[in-house]
Amino acid sequence: MSKIAVVGATGLVGENMLKMLEKQNIPFESLVLFSSEKSAGKEITFQGKTYIVEALTEEKARAHFDYVLMSAGGQTSLKYSPIFESAGAIVIDNSSAFRMFEDIDLIVPEVNEPKLKRGIIANPNCSTIQSVVPLKYLNDQFGITRVNYTTYQAVSGSGVKGKQDLLNGEKGLPPQNYPHPIYNNVLPHIDDFLENGYTKEEQKMIDETRKILNLPDLKVSATCVRVPVLDSHSVLINVTLDKPTTVEEIKRVFESAEHVVLIDNPSNNEYPLAINSTGKDEVFVGRIRQDDSLDNTFYIWCTADNLLKGAALNAVQILKQLLDKGLKRQ
Ligand SMILES: NC(=O)c1ccc[n+]([C@@H]2O[C@H](COP(=O)([O-])OP(=O)(O)OC[C@H]3O[C@@H](n4cnc5c(N)ncnc54)[C@H](OP(=O)(O)O)[C@@H]3O)[C@@H](O)[C@H]2O)c1
Known part of the structure; x- marks a missing residue:
């Protein structure tokens, strides 16, 4: 022991x-x-x-x-x-x-x-962990050639101080942790800015995705955004695949994936939600759809508890x- x-x-x-x-x-x-x-x-x-x-x-x-x-x-x-x-x-x-x-x-x-x-x-990094789990399944089946992330990250990702800023903001108090109020606001800014205009959080997602998936030449970009949500991060993953496929095939891959839960029934308002991910171990994916602006490219909405899986x-x-x-x- x-x-x-x-x-x-x-x-x-x-x-x-x-x-x-x-x-x-x-x-x-x-x-x-x-x-x-x-x-x-x-x-x-x-x-x-x-x-x-x-x-x-x-x-x-x-x-x-x-x-x-x-x-x-x-x-x-x-x-x-x-x-x-x-x-x-x-x-x-x-x-x-x-x-x-x-x-x-x-x-x-x-x-x-x-x-x-x-x-x-x-x-x-928390947003990277939840994103590479579904991407791994897609890479194994189809190969991935490009990824573009947009994140919607909860305040608990900034620790105790992040939560305090949201809860104090609700009472009209000024922020202590973030540069602007997070209550009733959306901040396109997580961690420090780098010379290339990206933030460190965005650069982490780019570099870490390549390292974890062992795809050093993968084209990756990211925009990381803090939202007034207490717990659980949401990530919009836009992924280009190597082998041509369909939305239905991608759903089948996720349905049989051990560590991913597919919730994709939009006509019944069913899709992954931050509040339903909190306290859960799994990574949730849904709203799978084709990106018509690029070949063989798909959108995946992905949520997970940033303090747990993240x-x-x-x-x-x-x-x-x-x-x-x-x-x-x-
Ligand atoms: N929150 C997330 O979603 C998340 C996700 C992934 C990674 N992380 C990373 O995990 C780490 C902790 O994050 P958190 O959200 O838990 O932050 P937090 O709530 O602010 O907690 C920080 C912890 O570190 C301790 N600490 C600070 N300085 C220390 C020192 N010199 N020696 C020993 N302990 C010290 C604090 O002790 P005191 O109580 O004495 O201050 C406290 O227990 C950070 O590196 C963060 O980047 C966080």
Whole structure:
């Protein structure tokens, strides 16, 4: 049995990681919960036992853990993940800090498997995770040559502070986290702007899609938008396929896909909805239709819980993948 640490246990993702450890029946010998100084001393009850949250320090990261679920932002990860790794742990990191390093695996268990050249595995960006699951099935069947994403991302994707901005905005208070009010508004801006006019979030979707699907030359573009929704991201995927196909064939692929739920009955107002995805493990797809402006190109509306499949669940599924397949560091 394993020694497990959860870093960022008091955050939105960390809290859900604990729920997912329980739901996925992950066995462990010991569990240590870390936060910053701010939440140190807080009590968290998990599986009937009360844990006292500890402030993470370099000394504590040098203690040996088998697996560390890291969910405390990029700077914390850059500092502490290599220390945990040197002490023998496999770190599963939710931040973007290591995702594009050549020797670091970027994993969605339905799609790819870690090679473990390093003891750090990166959990991808939330909108990317939910999108590559249906894209993997299409790539296997038809090959994909081009993808254009438009996202409609929930405020919980920005952690506790994002939710506060929406809830405070409803009361007429000014934003603390976003540059503009998110209540009653739509922000075409997630993360910092880059020189090419894209945001970092958009660039993450582009780079990470290519890396996870192992399609380095795939044409990908993205526009990422924050919407006043508490939980669950929606993504409009516009995909061009290599082998000619039809809407009906694509629906058949999703109907038989293990990790995707097809909801596509528009005449009855049935399609994936953010509010119906919240709290669920699956990725939902629907509104499959032809894009008549391009050859062999289709629209797919895709929703998933950003805190679960987009973060905590995917991280715990990576841990389960390591345990089930007996995968070890090289
Ligand atoms: N929210 C999402 O949908 C989502 C999706 C994918 C990835 N992520 C990534 O997951 C990470 C956490 O996101 P979140 O939404 O859970 O944020 P959050 O709700 O703001 O929680 C942040 C957590 O990190 C802890 N922390 C901050 N600085 C720390 C330090 N120096 N040492 C140890 N712990 C520290 C905080 O502890 P205190 O309580 O002491 O402040 C808190 O537990 C981020 O890297 C984020 O980019 C989030």
